[in-house]
Amino acid sequence: MEDLSSTQPKPANPDASPSLPSLPPPAHGNDAEPAAASGTTQDAPSTGAEPSAKAQGKAPATTGTTENEDLTIDPVEPSAGGGASDGDIAVEIMLLLTTGARHPFRIDEKYLTKRNVTVTGKTEDGEMDPSSITVYTLKELILRDWRKEWDQPPREPSAIRLIHFGRMLEDRMPLNHYQFSNTSRNVVHMTVKPQDIIDEEEAAKKVKDSGHSGGRSGCCVIL
Known part of the structure; x- marks a missing residue:
């Protein structure tokens, strides 16, 4: 009989070598x-x-950016030059405060329209003339755009005093009456009248008005 214990098993793949591993x-x-x-x-x-x-x-x-960035009084003077750079007719104002601070203020058609200000004055070319607004309107605009770093704002625009070339500007007069230019920067000194002085002036005015409204003074006739 054949000894099965000494018989080696046959590999499944006769061609493969059992001693060498397959490599890629x-x-x-x-x-x-x-x-x-x-x-x-x-x-x-x-x-x-x-x-x-x-x-x-x-x-x-x-x-x-917000629309109001170019519609308010600037905090600092951006440049030494003046005048409108986009071709629009504008009044360039340099506000000089008592503290020495300089604040550029540009007033043009876009600004006035945003503030609902009606302007009837026209230039020679028929365009809107921003220098035709009154001094009181200018004071109203300054008060509306009052900067936070300034002193306490006054209660009414008439308390603001504006001086241009040494002249105190009257509320009822237009800006072009004081030769405000549309092509160069206009320097304006601004001060605020103290409130106690305003109260004294108003009280004196009331006393004066009441004296004139008393009618004819009495007279004595001797017969």
């Missing part, structure tokens, strides 16, 4: 390029997505 084929020449290309293809979407993400992050910061 080496990469030669163009075999390595697909791997590198595939790696580049995978990185491309993430690289291209970065600018769009940054753009989305910057979008809220590029929102439009």
